[in-house]
Amino acid sequence: xxxxxxxxxxxxxxxxxxxxxxxxxxxxxxxxxxxxxxxxxxxxxxxxxxxxxxxxxxxxxxxxxxxxxxxxxxxxxxxxxxxxxxxxxxxxxxxxxxxxxxxxxxxxxxxxxxxxxxxxxxxxxxxxxxxxxxxxxxxxxxxxxxxxxxxxxxxxxxxxxxxxxxxxxxxxxxxxxxxxxxxxxxxxxxxxxxxxxxxxxxxxxxxxxxxxxxxxxxxxxxxxxxxxxxxxxxxxxxxxxxxxxxxxxxxxxxxxxxxxxxxxxxxxxxxxxxxxxxxxxxxxxxxxxxxxxxxxxxxxxxxxxxxxxxxxxxxxxxxxxxxxxxxxxxxxxxxxxxxxxxxxxxxxxxxxxxxxx
Amino acid sequence: xxxxxxxxxxxxxxxxxxxxxxxxxxxxxxxxxxxxxxxxxxxxxxxxxxxxxxxxxxxxxxxxxxxxxxxxxxxxxxxxxxxxxxxxxxxxxxxxxxxxxxxxxxxxxxxxxxxxxxxxxxxxxxxxxxxxxxxxxxxxxxxxxxxxxxxxxxxxxxxxxxxxxxxxxxxxxxxxxxxxxxxxxxxxxxxxxxxxxxxxxxxxxxxxxxxxxxxxxxxxxxxxxxxxxxxxxxxxxxxxxxxxxxxxxxxxxxxxxxxxxxxxxxxxxxxxxxxxxxxxxxxxxxxxxxxxxxxxxxx
Numbered sequence: 263x264x265x266x267x268x269x270x271x272x273x274x275x276x277x278x279x280x281x282x283x284x285x286x287x288x289x290x291x292x293x294x295x296x297x298x299x300x301x302x303x304x305x306x307x308x309x310x311x312x313x314x315x316x317x318x319x320x321x322x323x324x325x326x327x328x329x330x331x332x333x334x335x336x337x338x339x340x341x342x343x344x345x346x347x348x349x350x351x352x353x354x355x356x357x358x359x360x361x362x363x364x365x366x367x368x369x370x371x372x373x374x375x376x377x378x379x380x381x382x383x384x385x386x387x388x389x390x391x392x393x394x395x396x397x398x399x400x401x402x403x404x405x406x407x408x409x410x411x412x413x414x415x416x417x418x419x420x421x422x423x424x425x426x427x428x429x430x431x432x433x434x435x436x437x438x439x440x441x442x443x444x445x446x447x448x449x450x451x452x453x454x455x456x457x458x459x460x461x462x463x464x465x466x467x468x469x470x471x472x473x474x475x476x477x478x479x480x481x482x483x484x485x486x487x488x489x490x491x492x493x494x495x496x497x498x499x500x501x502x503x504x505x506x507x508x509x510x511x512x513x514x515x516x517x518x519x520x521x522x523x524x525x526x527x528x529x530x531x532x533x534x535x536x537x538x539x540x541x542x543x544x545x546x547x548x549x550x551x552x553x554x555x556x557x558x559x560x561x562x563x564x565x566x567x568x569x570x571x572x573x574x575x576x577x578x579x580x581x582x583x584x585x586x587x588x589x590x591x592x593x594x595x596x597x598x599x600x601x602x603x604x605x606x607x608x609x610x611x612x613x614x615x616x617x618x619x
Numbered sequence: 620x621x622x623x624x625x626x627x628x629x630x631x632x633x634x635x636x637x638x639x640x641x642x643x644x645x646x647x648x649x650x651x652x653x654x655x656x657x658x659x660x661x662x663x664x665x666x667x668x669x670x671x672x673x674x675x676x677x678x679x680x681x682x683x684x685x686x687x688x689x690x691x692x693x694x695x696x697x698x699x700x701x702x703x704x705x706x707x708x709x710x711x712x713x714x715x716x717x718x719x720x721x722x723x724x725x726x727x728x729x730x731x732x733x734x735x736x737x738x739x740x741x742x743x744x745x746x747x748x749x750x751x752x753x754x755x756x757x758x759x760x761x762x763x764x765x766x767x768x769x770x771x772x773x774x775x776x777x778x779x780x781x782x783x784x785x786x787x788x789x790x791x792x793x794x795x796x797x798x799x800x801x802x803x804x805x806x807x808x809x810x811x812x813x814x815x816x817x818x819x820x821x822x823x824x825x826x827x828x829x830x831x832x833x834x835x836x837x838x839x840x841x842x843x844x845x846x847x848x849x850x851x852x853x854x855x856x857x858x859x860x861x862x863x864x865x866x867x868x869x870x871x872x873x874x875x876x877x878x879x880x881x882x883x884x885x886x887x888x889x890x891x892x893x894x895x896x897x898x899x900x901x902x903x904x905x906x907x908x909x910x911x912x913x914x915x916x917x918x
Binding site for chain 1: 724726747748751752756757759763764765766767768772775776777779782783784787788789790832836
């Protein structure tokens, strides 16, 4: 899995930069960016699988953490525009000039510094997840009730971010980004750089999650998923385990969002929409729960399907997504990863049989 | 007959019938929290509390009351267990056996009464994990093991250890811990099944695994709820052996319906009826008690 990811991270940039255009093996910059976007989705899916597959928390609001990370990065990119905006104000982003604001709101200060923005990318989703998780898990809100309040959380944030007075660009969101760390965002090399950064982030995120789920804490998490009361009786503080893993997962989602925004060039409140969060649960279900690599496969397969379908038959996409979900639930309850495992078992079974015969 | 029992109960609890107003109760609670022989509750960590069994009993339940929607599940219950004792609790369905276990382990809060572990530790002030931490382990009526973990992992998870989040994340099995797990595997007779998923074990094996998980916690007091329900006779004999081997090192309270099984392990038996103690003594004494015969054995 990691080897494949590494190979992609090396081969794709080489094919883009070193192979001349027009050559059959050339990978266009458009494709590189598209793949980069898929990789950030894959990281988001891994974050969801960590809490859903291993801890049994079905989050229908992980899109909110993704979007918050995205907004933190978007604010940095906005400040980098400087006086190159339409209104040419050296400090205020265009939408603030348009709203006739005189000064930068307090929470926009410091976002011209990359390190602060990068810190906020993990801190803001992490802090929200911590407070939310602390309240919810301590009160032992579980199951479908928890799913519903996560959904409400992302919906509330969407409504809040739609308001111009919030100071995040209202329904237009943040866009027109020019450069990042001094590199032009439109340049091929920057695109490739972001692609590689996404691949590295995915690899590190995957490894971190793998480390957690193979540790004793991971076994405690699965125990909580399967028999929460029992876990409490043998002396684990279930709420604290949940808060810790939940917060970590939200931070991963934030990083995914931060890498997503410079590649697509816009972040708006639509990212908070509950539908996004539900869709990403479908990715994990399609790929296979509680495997981590299944989440990566699911995110990439479904999003490739989405790109293809919305290009070929724009109206049919939602039907295709719904149909896919039904088919997977009916025939592949363990997702694509489960299919792999079954094939492997069948092959080893056949080998054992032929060895016996 | 039942009239007599009722009278007896009234005599016992006559001196308790105070009727405090809300303010009086708040003041009493405040005074209780300011007692000079105690630290403030919030300054005491559960694991720092020491168990004091110098007077004999390890568990004191006094004048306990719980009702659910008007139904008195526990009614002025007094119950003591000595350190190192193996005690059986019997009683018909609805006698309050499981509710009593729920209260001891912190799952249910009583309406009034006190539950002390040793002489100093007030169990009613602690949460479920804290109660587990100070050394009270519980086996449920329905065997609940972690189905997707192997037998070995089930025992590993239950093992007495630092169970906070980060120490758990960084935990590595030491040789001594591995040995301890092997030892318990031996005790419960599941050594050759150590690598199997717990979900694939038979009913009896799951019950033993659960007792094993209790042993891994190294509890001072084990609460065992219907350990032989659904077991074959051979399995029952093994379970009896297992429980008898724990006596002395641990205090054990066994709730059971099966009278043959109770007879095979019990020194002292407590009969619960309608939420309070009907009789207590050796199996023979209890069996010959006319009240017990009437409400339970003679049915």
